[in-house]
Amino acid sequence: MGSTERPATGAPQQQRCLLMAESTLHDKNLLFFTSACPPVAEIVRDPETELTLPVFDDAGNVIDIDVGQGRLYGRPASECAAEQVTAYRCPRLTVQPKA
Numbered sequence: 001m002g003s004t005e006r007p008a009t010g011a012p013q014q015q016r017c018l019l020m021a022e023s024t025l026h027d028k029n030l031l032f033f034t035s036a037c038p039p040v041a042e043i044v045r046d047p048e049t050e051l052t053l054p055v056f057d058d059a060g061n062v063i064d065i066d067v068g069q070g071r072l073y074g075r076p077a078s079e080c081a082a083e084q085v086t087a088y089r090c091p092r093l094t095v096q097p098k099a
Contacts, residue, residue, distance in 0.1 A: 023031070026044070033041035043049060055064035055071060065072040073080050 030041060030044050033044050043051065051068065052072075053066040054062040055066050057063045057076070063076040063078070064074070065077075
């Protein structure tokens with residue numbers, strides 16, 4: 001099988017696994033989306049299609065991602081990351097076994 005050929009959705013698992021081992025991330029994503037969500041596969045098929053764009057602050061730092069319909073975070077991503085770290089570090093609830 002050449003590098004541009006794709007196994008059919010019903011191809012034997014061994015054939016699909018071999019292709020996955022030899023493929024780029026783009027190829028792997030395309031193979032997945034072809035069977036899982038064909039409309040997305042049509043978008044992914046062209047690796048030059050820009051689906052997202054970085055959003056920069058005045059200093060030139062990337063602070064968000066424009067996903068076409070809006071922004072991923074809607075505020076500086078560093079604020080979201082700080083909140084996630086704080087939430088992770090909060091004490092966890094523990095369950096004590098009955099005595």
